[in-house]
Amino acid sequence: MATIDFEGTQVPFEDGDTIASALYRHGVRTFNRSLKYHRRRGLYCGTGDCPNCMVSVDGEPGARSCVTEARDGQVVERGTGWPSPDRDLIGITDKLHWAMPVGFYYKAFVKPRFAWETAERIIRRATGIGRLPLDATPAVKRARSAHTDVLVIGAGPAGLEAARAAAAAGADVIVAEEREVGWTFPPGRELDALRRLADQVRALPNVELREGHTAIGVYEGPTVPLVAEDALVEVEAGRVIVATGAVEAHGVFPGNDLPGVWLGRGAALMAARHGLGIGDRIVVAAETEEGLMHAATLRAAGSQVILLAPTALAERALAGVQVLRDARVLEATGSKHVTGVIVETPEGRKRIVCHALVLSLGWAPRDALLRMGEDLPVEGVGDVVAPVGDPPLGDGGYVCLCEDVGVHELEIAWAEGWTSSEILKRYTTATMGPCQGALCGLHLAAFAAARTDQVAVKGRRTTARPPVRGPRLEDLAGGVHEVIERRTSLHDRHVALGARMDRSGAWMRPGTYGDVAEEIRAVRERVGTMDVGTLGKFLVAGRDAQTLLDRVFPTRLHDLAPGRARYLIALDEGGYVMDDGLICALRDGRYYVTSTSGGADRMEAGLRNWADRWDLHVHLVNQTAELGAINVAGPGARELLGRLSDDDLSRAAIPYPGHAEIMVAGVACRAIAVGFVGELSYELHHPRSRGPELWDALLGAGADLGVAPHGLDALDVLRLEKGHFFLAQDTLPDDHPAKLGLGWAVDMDKPWFVGKASLERMAEIPLERRLVGLRFDGEPQRGMPLEAAGQIVGRVTSCARSEALGAAIGLGWLRARNGGWPTTLRAGATTATVVDRPFYDPEGVRLRG
């Protein structure tokens, strides 16, 4: 026989059993201990709406056992109580209400300062609904989308009728049902009728009935995420119909949380579906028609039923049911379980001995989804919008079962000045537990309404927010993939060469191929190659291309002849440096612009923005994906390219800085003479698809020249030796060109460019900070503060030991001091001397080749 492992005991179960019904049959009555006072909690709603039956299943806490199907081999534990929920020593807290009034943790443990730290650890261990399996393998759920004209949430009678009507009007309809159709109905004619209706709806060609799909929120769109077993389904619907029905109203009176107090549907399901009587003698408090049905169901299951009902209902009670007309429950009594009920009748108070108390006192609409969609095309049908009376709120008992908040706690909070449902909620945490106010939200609003005349506060429900129905974290993360890698066409080549691939912004780039020093030496002494295909690359064409670039960039453009290139910085309107790159003048009035790898998207957005604002006729083509780029640098660069190209590679043909269209190893390249690493260099921009063959040809043809690829680590040193900064690493968001020593790259004689007005204003203000070159007599670290005369005047932004220079060098920020610039600084234990940049080949002889 199939069994579940319940805290070490093999508990058999029958077909159709839930975990709760199997355990109940086994004799379990205490399913849980409450959050704060560790009171016994037993089965209550039976429909997955309350927190009482939550257990850990296979190590995962928070499963509502009343709606979780029992499966062979499941390991089920109750996550609360010490040493066990049946004999819980922490239950002593139930006697200490006076010591733990509502909000006590805001007031207690304030002094000494370490007190809260200790108390918090103890409180956290003593409370909660179980332990998260922190060593479990994270699951990644798939997400899928669906589009429909109408989404109906809930496949009860109202939802199915709404779906049928929408379908008849020609709409495509999805019906989402949390479990199987009719799961809250006990066997009988109503369930049979509902199943017939479901079959008819299912047969409609434009209706899709999805069982096992739980709606957890309503978002803009409206978009509704549905949690299913294998995926998170995001439904975008033209219209949403909420037909989630209502749960029977939570009764609030002293003893209302004792095991043995049931909501009617839970008791009826247990008796009719699982064949389990909930007691020989049962009191049913009914103020609804359905309450009469529950009484009949329980009686049919063999229990003696005493019905408390208004006269109008009582007259329709089944024969054989003992009736107390116009009686109401004042209190449930018992210690571990209900043993009696005190009722008020027209004749006075009575105590009724019983084994269970069943409540059918009214309705609490499951309207959280409806309230989330207030400003969206979301409507309700059926019980979710049926009028409800005042919730049954007595003088004592627990309002919020999840958070252990009773009427008394609410009264204390109100007296302390928390006088609206919203702040009562925040102070007491009522409605903030797993059921999210499904049972107690109306009570909280009614409590506030009874105590104030303020229109804005009176009877107001707290705001409904997703998620509802307690999804798993893996549900919420469905379809999310944090890592989206951009790869160049040479990615596989780098991996094959053993490169350590680093994440650099959105790109994967080689950090090193194993020996950084050797990679640097290759560039300085022989020839090196680097994949720079990550650079932003743009073609700017159209009759207004030059006008756009001339207005956007501070660079002088009017004399940039085809075949020439120029360093480029991009400023924002504030005159601050946003990006840098190169601009190459092509034929026919076109330009080719490069940006940093991380700045490409922003560069494109900026250029498009300005072109639109000025209504210029410009075609901007982002070629970042289309073109790869390989930088060939070093004294042997020209010889290497000469072996693979018949084109003229001299400085006359490709001036510095300049460019030419050449063929290399049969691949059409735009060769750009640049100088970022300070050697004779050619950036070969080429069609992406030809990248691997070009790379192979370069490494193959240059083997005897000692060609070697290098990664970002080597680049970091090579550019530093030339005194070049890395944007964002060495710069700050409020750097204007002068602070970076880039005044030469700005043509202030131009009539206008983005940021010019700001630069003119800032030019009148003395420079208070600038980026400087540093030479160290020891080994500094990046980020070290720079000190002068005992005061911090800056920090190191980049540093490295340069083999070529035989010294440690760096860049750093330096503040003016007493109207001057300190020249000798301390950086930790080392002395830093401010020196001119570049450190390496200051005349630029090598890069000019």
Next chain:
Amino acid sequence: MAELTRPGLSVVLCGASPDALDALVPPGHGARTCRTAPDEALSVCPAEVAADVARELEDRVAALDDDAVVLDVSDGWTAWRLTGPDSRDAFAYASRLALPDEGFVQGSVAHVAAKVVVEADALTVLVPAYWHDHVRERLIHDARVTEAIP
């Protein structure tokens, strides 16, 4: 069942004024021309006719806008083709885009910017080439399509 293949497609970009593109007669040769922006259209076509498509586009757009640009930008795009009876269902695991019966949509696929050419029996997903591996992995993992090995 949905199958993933890499069709040999080319992409020809036409940049021109919105008025010119409004009036442009799309090229033939089996190309599908998609208006991706007011001033931009992409013609997706079999690789072997890309030159013909580009030439035809140049001729036609030149008469409408003397400052227009036509470029073969095929290297900038990776095209993935989803075929099979479940291709639309599989696509729904990778994107929230609503698909027309036939035509063209653009938006997010596997969380990256994409263009989707929709035919009765197939979907062609175009993404910038640097996301080639990412989109392939997501389609195989999330959409559970079977990759056809050529």
